[in-house]
Amino acid sequence: MFAPSPASADPAAPPGRRTRPAPTPPHPRRVRRPGRLGLLAATLVLAGVAAGCTGDGSADPHEPGRTGGPAAAATGGVSGPLCAALPAGTDPGNPDSLVDEPADQAMRWIPVLTTFEAAVRAAGLSAQLRDPRGVTVLAPTDDAFARKFSASNLDELMIHDRDTLRTLLRAHLVAGSHSLADLLAAGTVTTMDGTRLTVTPTESMARLGDTATTICADYRVAGGRIHLIDAVLGTLPTTAGLDDDPAH
Amino acid sequence: MRVRRPTVIVLSALLAATLGTVTAPTAAAGQPGSATTAAEPNEVTNLTVTQADGYATLAWTPVEGATDYQIERTPVDANDVPTGPSVVVGVWRPNRQINNESPTFADAGFNPGDRFQWRVRARFGTVEQPYSAPVTGTTRQPWGDPAVPGQNLRTRWETTRAVQYTSDVDEYAYTAEIDRLSDRVRVVEIGRTVLGRPINMFVFGYPTPPATPEAVAATSPVAINCNVHGNEPGDREACLIMARQLAFSTDPRIIDILSHTTVLIVPTVNGDGRAANTRGNSTGQDLNRDYSLIRQPETAAFVRMVRDYRPIASYDGHEYGNSRAGDLPMLPPRHQNVAQSVFDQSQDMIEGYMYARAAEDGWWPCPYGCEGGGNVGLGEETILRNTLGLKNVVNSLLELRSSGGQTRPDESNTANNRRRKTYSALWTFHHLLDYHRARYDEIRRARAEAITFQASNSGRIVFRGSRPIPAHPAPHPADAVPPLDAPRPEMILDDAPCAYRLTPEQYLGARTDGPGGVGASLAERIAAHGWKVVKAADGYYVPLAQPERGLIPLLLDAQGAEEWVGGERVYPTLTGRHNGPLTVSGFTCIADGTINGPVTVRPGATLIAYRTTVNGPVTATGAAGVVLGDSTVRGPLQVANGAGPLSLVGNTVSGPVNLVGNTGTDAPLVAGNTVHGPLHCTGNRVTPTAIEVPNAVTGPRAGQCAAL
Ligand SMILES: [Zn+2]
Numbered sequence: 010m011f012a013p014s015p016a017s018a019d020p021a022a023p024p025g026r027r028t029r030p031a032p033t034p035p036h037p038r039r040v041r042r043p044g045r046l047g048l049l050a051a052t053l054v055l056a057g058v059a060a061g062c063t064g065d066g067s068a069d070p071h072e073p074g075r076t077g078g079p080a081a082a083a084t085g086g087v088s089g090p091l092c093a094a095l096p097a098g099t100d101p102g103n104p105d106s107l108v109d110e111p112a113d114q115a116m117r118w119i120p121v122l123t124t125f126e127a128a129v130r131a132a133g134l135s136a137q138l139r140d141p142r143g144v145t146v147l148a149p150t151d152d153a154f155a156r157k158f159s160a161s162n163l164d165e166l167m168i169h170d171r172d173t174l175r176t177l178l179r180a181h182l183v184a185g186s187h188s189l190a191d192l193l194a195a196g197t198v199t200t201m202d203g204t205r206l207t208v209t210p211t212e213s214m215a216r217l218g219d220t221a222t223t224i225c226a227d228y229r230v231a232g233g234r235i236h237l238i239d240a241v242l243g244t245l246p247t248t249a250g251l252d253d254d255p256a257h
Numbered sequence: 258m259r260v261r262r263p264t265v266i267v268l269s270a271l272l273a274a275t276l277g278t279v280t281a282p283t284a285a286a287g288q289p290g291s292a293t294t295a296a297e298p299n300e301v302t303n304l305t306v307t308q309a310d311g312y313a314t315l316a317w318t319p320v321e322g323a324t325d326y327q328i329e330r331t332p333v334d335a336n337d338v339p340t341g342p343s344v345v346v347g348v349w350r351p352n353r354q355i356n357n358e359s360p361t362f363a364d365a366g367f368n369p370g371d372r373f374q375w376r377v378r379a380r381f382g383t384v385e386q387p388y389s390a391p392v393t394g395t396t397r398q399p400w401g402d403p404a405v406p407g408q409n410l411r412t413r414w415e416t417t418r419a420v421q422y423t424s425d426v427d428e429y430a431y432t433a434e435i436d437r438l439s440d441r442v443r444v445v446e447i448g449r450t451v452l453g454r455p456i457n458m459f460v461f462g463y464p465t466p467p468a469t470p471e472a473v474a475a476t477s478p479v480a481i482n483c484n485v486h487g488n489e490p491g492d493r494e495a496c497l498i499m500a501r502q503l504a505f506s507t508d509p510r511i512i513d514i515l516s517h518t519t520v521l522i523v524p525t526v527n528g529d530g531r532a533a534n535t536r537g538n539s540t541g542q543d544l545n546r547d548y549s550l551i552r553q554p555e556t557a558a559f560v561r562m563v564r565d566y567r568p569i570a571s572y573d574g575h576e577y578g579n580s581r582a583g584d585l586p587m588l589p590p591r592h593q594n595v596a597q598s599v600f601d602q603s604q605d606m607i608e609g610y611m612y613a614r615a616a617e618d619g620w621w622p623c624p625y626g627c628e629g630g631g632n633v634g635l636g637e638e639t640i641l642r643n644t645l646g647l648k649n650v651v652n653s654l655l656e657l658r659s660s661g662g663q664t665r666p667d668e669s670n671t672a673n674n675r676r677r678k679t680y681s682a683l684w685t686f687h688h689l690l691d692y693h694r695a696r697y698d699e700i701r702r703a704r705a706e707a708i709t710f711q712a713s714n715s716g717r718i719v720f721r722g723s724r725p726i727p728a729h730p731a732p733h734p735a736d737a738v739p740p741l742d743a744p745r746p747e748m749i750l751d752d753a754p755c756a757y758r759l760t761p762e763q764y765l766g767a768r769t770d771g772p773g774g775v776g777a778s779l780a781e782r783i784a785a786h787g788w789k790v791v792k793a794a795d796g797y798y799v800p801l802a803q804p805e806r807g808l809i810p811l812l813l814d815a816q817g818a819e820e821w822v823g824g825e826r827v828y829p830t831l832t833g834r835h836n837g838p839l840t841v842s843g844f845t846c847i848a849d850g851t852i853n854g855p856v857t858v859r860p861g862a863t864l865i866a867y868r869t870t871v872n873g874p875v876t877a878t879g880a881a882g883v884v885l886g887d888s889t890v891r892g893p894l895q896v897a898n899g900a901g902p903l904s905l906v907g908n909t910v911s912g913p914v915n916l917v918g919n920t921g922t923d924a925p926l927v928a929g930n931t932v933h934g935p936l937h938c939t940g941n942r943v944t945p946t947a948i949e950v951p952n953a954v955t956g957p958r959a960g961q962c963a964a965l
Contacts, residue, residue, distance in 0.1 A: 020687040065766075066872035103419040120420050122669040123488075127534035155578075160488075160536055167533060168541040255536070256487065257545060257575040257625070257656060 321716025323379035363619030448558020463515035474521030480568035487530025492574025583623030590646020594807030597840030626739030709907030713887030757824030791882030802886035
C-alpha cells in the first residue's frame with residue numbers, strides 16, 4: 010500500500026483514479042517536509058549509520074535486523090538448494106530474523122520474492138497472510154514468475170485483472186502452518202483455491218503435484234511458514250517467451 | 258614485488274605468507290627468490306587490483322594464445338586468512354573491450370567494505386592455465402564518512418545489503434535529508450504520478466544550484482532519468498547514491514563538475530510502477546512508449562522539465578534480460594529525424610568515450626540489441642532515447658544486464674546480482690558527468706547545429722525508422738549489431754510541409770487517451786513540448802521551421818505511426834523569385850524564396866519563411882506570428898506589437914534587428930542568428946531567449962536581448 014509521503018495524495022485513492030497533471034509552477038517548488046517526515050528521516054539516518062552494514066537501519070517497528078545476532082548465524086532452519094544464495098547468518102533478512110514477522114512482511118526480506126510480494130499487495134491479500142489460524146505460503150521465485158508469464162501479461166494481471174491474480178495467488182496459500190516435514194508426511198496439500206496437490210519427496214525437498222518443487226523451505230514466520238518454490242502453480246496458461254523481453 | 262604462486266597449497270598458511278608479501282612489499286625481501294622467479298608458462302602476470310565505489314578493477318598482462326580468462330575471488334579476514342570458498346566470479350572474453358592488449362575486469366557484486374583475495378588465470382579453450390599470484394585488498398566502504406553529516410546518509414538498499422530496494426517513503430525521507438543538509442542541491446517537484454506521488458528532481462550546482470529553471474538552462478545542464486520501468490530498479494539505487502556524493506563530496510572532481518554546470522537527477526519518474534513493481538504506471542501504460550504522446554502525467558512532467566531546464570546530455574536507465582549481452586548495453590537516439598550532429602555526438606559519447614573508459618575500468622558496454630538481443634532498440638519516437646534526440650539532446654539508453662549471464666557466474670546470489678547492476682550504473686552516470694564536462698563545448702555546438710538544422714525545415718520526414726548502428730571496428734564489444742530498422746516506404750514523406758493546421762476542435766478539444774479516459778488537450782501537450790503555435794483566423798498553425806521539427810510531424814500527420822491527430826499539411830504559398838514589395842496578409846509561407854523588395858507583415862497576418870533571402874527590410878507590426886529559419890534578410894528586421902509567436906533561428910540579417918512590444922506569452926526565440934548590426938529588444942512581454950544557441954552580433958546588444 011502507498012505509505013505516507015511528504016506530499017502524497019489521498020493514500021486511499023483507488024488505483025486508476027484520474028489525476029490531472031499539476032501545472033508546472035513558474036519557479037521551482039521545494040519539497041514540502043512536514044515535521045513527521047523530517048523525524049522519520051533523521052531516525053533513518055542515525056540508525057543507518059549506527060548499524061553500519063548490518064542493515065538495522067530503519068524506523069520500521071518490524072525491523073527484522075533487530076532479531077539477528079550471534080545466535081542467528083545458524084542455518085535458520087531453512088533447507089534447500091536456493092538457501093545458499095539468500096541472506097544468511099547475520100545478514101539483513103536472514104531466516105532467524107523473520108520469525109516474528111507476519112508472512113507479508115517477511116516476504117519483503119526474501120529478495121527473490123519481489124514479484125510474489127508485489128502481487129500479494131496488488132491482489133489485496135496481505136491481511137490473509139496474517140490469518141491468526143496460521144498460513145503456509147508456497148512462494149514462487151522471481152525466476153519462476155519470469156518463466157511463467159510474459160512481462161506484459163504480468164503487468165496485466167497486476168494492474169487490470171486482479172480477480173484472476175487473486176485466484177492465482179490463492180493457489181499458493183494453504184490454511185494453517187505446515188513445515189516441509191508436515192507436508193511430506195501428509196502426502197497431499199489443498200491450497201486456498203481448492204486445488205489438491207500431491208506432495209512427494211525428492212532429494213530432501215518436496216514435489217508439489219507435477220509442477221513445482223520446493224527450493225528453500227521452512228522459513229518460519231509469525232503464524233506460518235514460507236516455502237520457496239521453483240514454478241508458478243495454478244491454472245493460468247504460460248505466456249513467457251511470447252514477447253519474452255520487451256524492448257526498453 | 259612479483260610473487261610466484263607456490264605449487265603446493267596449504268591454504269591458510271600460504272595465503273598469510275603470500276598476501277603479506279603482496280600487500281607489504283618489504284616482506285618480499287624475506288623470500289629472495291620470489292620476486293625474480295619467472296612465472297610458470299602461460300601464467301597471468303602483473304595482476305593489479307584497484308578499488309572504486311562498488312567494484313574493483315583487475316588488470317593484467319595478457320597471455321599469448323589465451324581464449325578467455327577466469328577471475329577468482331576469495332573472502333579473507335584482516336590477516337588474509339580465507340573465510341569462505343574461492344569462487345570464479347568473472348570470465349573475461351575478447352568481446353568485452355576494444356583494446357584486447359590491456360585486459361581489465363570490473364569485479365562487482367561483493368558487499369562493499371569486505372576484504373578479498375583475487376587471482377586470474379588464462380584458458381586455452383577449456384584448458385585452464387596456472388593462476389596468477391594472488392592480490393588482496395579491502396574493498397571500499399559504501400560512500401561517505403559515517404562521522405560527517407550528510408555523508409553518513411544511507412539508502413535502504415545500502416543498509417539492507419541490497420536485500421530491499423529503497424521504497425518511495427524511504428526515497429522521500431532520504432531526499433529531504435539531502436536537501437536539508439546540502440546547499441548544493443535543490444529538490445524540485447516536477448509533477449505528480451497518476452496516484453499522486455511526487456516526482457522529484459535533484460538540481461545540483463556549486464556552491465548552490467542556479468535559482469530558476471531558466472538560470473539552470475543557461476548552464477547547459479546534464480540530466481539522468483533513473484527509473485521509468487518500475488520493475489527495473491537498479492539504476493535508481495545508483496542515482497540515490499550518486500545524489501549523496503554530489504551533495505556532500507569534497508572531491509575536487511565533483512566540485513569542478515558542479516562549478517561548471519548543473520546536474521539534474523530524476524530518481525523515480527514512475528513512482529507508482531516502482532511501488533507496485535510493474536513495468537508500466539498505475540494504468541498499465543509503458544511510460545517509455547509515451548514520451549512523445551505525453552498522455553500520462555509522468556511523461557508530461559518529464560517533457561515539461563526538458564522544456565524548462567534544457568539539458569544538453571542525458572542517460573535513461575533500464576535493466577535488460579538478454580543474458581548474452583554486455584554489462585552495459587547502450588544506444589543513441591536513432592530515429593532518422595534526429596539531427597545528424599546529435600546522433601554523431603551521442604555515438605561519440607557511447608563508442609568514443611564510454612567504450613574507451615570502460616576498457617580502462619573493466620566494464621563491458623555494447624550496443625543495445627547486440628548478441629541476438631531481438632528486435633529491440635528501434636526508432637519509436639515514443640521512447641525517451643528518441644524523444645530526447647528529437648529535442649536535440651545528446652543521449653543514450655542504459656541497460657543493466659539483469660542476470661549475471663555467462664561472464665559473471667556468481668550472481669545466483671540476488672544481492673551480488675543487484676550490487677553489480679547498481680554499481681555499474683553508478684560508474685556510467687559518473688562518466689556521463691565526466692563526458693559532459695570534457696566535451697561541454699562540443700556538445701553545445703552539436704546541439705546548436707541540430708537546432709539550426711531543424712529550423713531550416715530541410716530534407717525528408719521519416720515517420721518511423723532508424724539510422725544504422727555500424728559495428729565498432731574490431732575488437733568490438735559485440736558479435737552482432739542492433740537490428741537495422743530502416744524506414745519502410747510508407748513511413749517516408751519526401752516533401753515536407755511548411756506547417757500543420759489544426760482545427761479548434763483538434764487543438765482545444767478534450768481527449769480520451771489519458772488515465773481514466775481523460776487526456777490533456779493538444780494545446781496543453783504542445784505547450785509542454787514547447788512548440789510555437791500561430792493562432793490564425795482559420796485555425797492553429799504549427800510551423801515546422803523550429804527546433805523540434807523532427808518531432809512535430811510524427812504527432813500531427815495522419816501518416817505518423819503514433820500520431821495525435823491528422824492535421825492538415827500546409828505547403829508553402831511562395832517559392833522562388835518574387836520581384837517587388839511583398840505585403841503579407843493572412844497566411845504566407847515562403848520556402849526557398851528570393852524576395853527582391855521589402856516584406857511587410859500586416860496586423861493579424863502570419864509569415865513563415867525558411868531557406869529564403871529577402872533583399873530588403875522585413876517589417877511586421879501586430880502580426881499573428883513570425884517564424885524565420887535559415888534565411889537571409891538584407892536590410893533591417895523589425896517585429897513589433899505582435900500577439901503571437903516569434904521565432905528567429907539560424908538567420909543572417911544585414912541591418913538592425915528590433916523586437917519591440919510583442920505580447921506573446923512564450924519567449925521570443927532568437928537563436929543561432931548572425932546579425933550585422935545592432936540587436937535591440939524592448940517592451941516584450943516575455944524576455945527573448947537564445948536557448949543556449951548563441952547569436953553572432955556585430956553591433957551592440959541592448960535591452961532584453963543584451964545577453965543573447
Ligand atoms: Zn526498461
